[in-house]
Amino acid sequence: MPEIAPIGVRIGKYLDVPTAAKGPPVDPKKGYRLQDLGDGLYMVTDNIYQSMLLAYDKGVVVIDTPPTFSSHLPEAIKEISSQPVTHVVYSHAHKDHIGGTHSLGGTPIIIAQEETAWRLKRDNDPDRPIPTVAFKDKYTLTVGGKVLDLSYHGVGHLPGNIFISAPKQKVLMVVDTVFPGWMPWRRFAVAQDVLGSMSQVEEIANMDWKTFVGGHVERTGTHEDVDTQVAFYHDLKDAAGQALASTRPGEGVDAADMKNPWAVFDNYVDRVVVQCVNTLAPKWQTRLAAFDVYIWDQCFSMEQTLRIE
Structure with missing residues (x-):
């Protein structure tokens, strides 16, 4: 098993990114890549973040x-349409996904779930304009015969994070929930509800779509990618649960520290996490890109979720 650095510790080199996790390169002169998803729908990406564009006869919708x-984005839009941006859809409230809205110019209609609208009103961030349309459960945007179905499936990554479906193109976009070919970002992508996020990944696996857009990494996803993340999450939950059941607090702690409950408990949690990491590494270290970068975070997060939630 290769060296896997604990949080805060740096090693000489991380594991190589598997070829299967990589996507087409981005032209450095452009700074972005367009991928045609069919019938006027495109993914645009810098191979780290992803958004979508939907072109229709009178305008463009930006997701x-x-x-x-x-x-x-204005340059990318010009590649697919000469029409203005008429609508913007927010996947959720996080600034790293919607903080560039002003770059589009104009006054497009902005659509988001109610929780997202509430958070943006609270935060009063000029880089994240407040939505003009807020929905609770479902919203269908129809423009020039093109359709986007927006739906809210409860708390996972963040309250207000929505599913965005293009039914004709059979494309599903859910941001910060599935990471095709990659280990999810640290601590389940900082999910506010870890078990809720896991449930949404399983829900995505059972839905009818052909191409998945996750908001991150180098490429779009497949059902196989989603099934792989479901399997990893199941193994992670099992490994953390077994470690919690077999680890006793206080073992190996210096007798002089036994009256320090913080030290005793920190030692206990660390040993649970070490066992979790060691259980998962042989199977998963070569299957998910950046496994070694964030596996400690995932085991810490799952340990806490199972123990106190």
């Missing part, structure tokens, strides 16, 4: 505006 490449 998310990541600041990492938002300055390139």
Whole structure:
């Protein structure tokens, strides 16, 4: 098993990114890549963040505006349409996905779930304009014969994070929930509800779509990618549960520290996490890109979820 650095410890080199996790390269002169998803729908990405564009006869709908490449969005839009941006859809409230909206110019209609609208009103961030349309459970946007179905499936990554479906193109976009070919970002992508996020990944696996857009990484996803993440999450939950059941607090702690409950408990949690990491590494270290970068975070998060939630 290769060296896997605990949080805060750096090693000489991380594991190589598997070829299967990589996507087509981005032209450095452009700073973005367009991928045709069919019938006027495109993914635009810098191979770190992803958004979507839907072109129709009178305009363009933009789904998310990541600041990492938002300055390139007007250029990308010109590649697919000469029409103005008429609508913006927010996947959720996080600034790293919608903080570039002003780069689009104009006054498009902004659509989001109610929780997202509430958070943006609270935060009063000029980089994240407040939605003009807020929905509770479902909203269908129909423009020029093109359809986007927006739906809210409860708390997972963040309250207000929605599913965005293009039914004709058989494309599903759910941001910060599935990471095709990759280990999810640290601590289940900082999910506010870990078990809720896991349930949503399983829900995505059972839905009818052909292409998945997750908001991150180098490529779009397949059902096989989603099934792989479901399997990893099941193994992670099992490994953390077994470690919790077989680890006793206080074992190996210096007798002089036994009256320090913080030290005793920190030692206990660390040993649970070490066992979790060691259980998962042989099977998963070569299957998920950046396994070694965030596996400690995932085991810490699952340990806490199972123990106190």
